[in-house]
Amino acid sequence: MTDARLRAEVADYARRLHARGWVANHDGNVSVRLGEGRFLATPTATSKAEVTADQLLVVDESGARVQGSAKPFGEIGLHLTIYRHRSDVQAVVHAHSPTASGFASAGLALERPAMAEAVVSLGPTVPLVPYAPAGDAACRALEPFLASCDAVLVSGNGVFAWGTTLEQAYLRLELVEHLARIALVAQQLGGLRGLPDNALPPLLEARRKAGLGQAASATAADPPAPRAVVACAPPPPGSDVVLATRPRKSDLAAMILEEIQAALKKT
Numbered sequence: 700m701t702d703a704r705l706r707a708e709v710a711d712y713a714r715r716l717h718a719r720g721w722v723a724n725h726d727g728n729v730s731v732r733l734g735e736g737r738f739l740a741t742p743t744a745t746s747k748a749e750v751t752a753d754q755l756l757v758v759d760e761s762g763a764r765v766q767g768s769a770k771p772f773g774e775i776g777l778h779l780t781i782y783r784h785r786s787d788v789q790a791v792v793h794a795h796s797p798t799a800s801g802f803a804s805a806g807l808a809l810e811r812p813a814m815a816e817a818v819v820s821l822g823p824t825v826p827l828v829p830y831a832p833a834g835d836a837a838c839r840a841l842e843p844f845l846a847s848c849d850a851v852l853v854s855g856n857g858v859f860a861w862g863t864t865l866e867q868a869y870l871r872l873e874l875v876e877h878l879a880r881i882a883l884v885a886q887q888l889g890g891l892r893g894l895p896d897n898a899l900p901p902l903l904e905a906r907r908k909a910g911l912g913q914a915a916s917a918t919a920a921d922p923p924a925p926r927a928v929v930a931c932a933p934p935p936p937g938s939d940v941v942l943a944t945r946p947r948k949s950d951l952a953a954m955i956l957e958e959i960q961a962a963l964k965k966t
């Protein structure tokens with residue numbers, strides 16, 4: 700893609716973030732990898748409704764501006780952390796889409812896989828990155844999730860999604876917001892009933908076959924166990940809705956089996 704076309708595409712996706720109602724004020728940012736340690740990025744302190752191709756700037760791997768007159772946005776370090784850990788990633792999109800960001804603000808991940816197609820597209824969960832102050836600490840908090848995830852909620856912030864193309868990164872962010880809305884509606888209707896455990900292996904296999912998901916080939920550390928849950932209120936009496944913080948039946952069975960095996964070893 701020519702530089703002019705790429706710039707036009709980045710500006711277009713930045714404006715879409717505003718048009719969809721996923722950012723306000725100067726929120727949100729978009730970047731793409733140019734190669735040779737250079738990245739094209741949206742300018743700081745600019746409404747995403749107003750971004751034009753000629754306002755974009757180029758930064759190096761340290762986040763320093765090497766081209767353009769605007770300043771880089773403050774969250775460029777998070778984008779660069781993603782690029783550093785994921786050589787396959789060509790674009791990163793960040794927004795404060797209201798429902799998904801609401802989950803992050805409530806300390807809730809999209810932890811329970813509830814939609815089959817979303818599992819193929821994004822994996823079984825969209826985790827919540829714990830809050831950390833902006834800068835190096837925020838980058839370190841994000842790092843453990845990068846190997847196995849293509850989108851995250853960030854506590855006190857919003858959604859980050861990345862992909863092998865700008866379109867893919869944008870669509871992943873769109874899907875996270877959509878899943879959050881579905882989870883919220885399900886909660887209002889009595890609780891989110893996740894997919895059955897035996898639904899996951901074929902969906903994850905389909906994900907692998909589609910060449911999606913970095914988890915299989917990633918070398919970075921596994922992400923920490925998700926700390927928050929989708930189900931945010933106790934299940935109604937008699938309901939089979941289970942809070943995700945409780946061990947599920949299969950987890951419970953595995954734990955009991957481990958206990959029995961450990962006890963047998965001791966005897």
Ligand SMILES: [Zn+2]
Binds near residue numbers: 726774793794856857
């Ligand atoms: Zn933000």
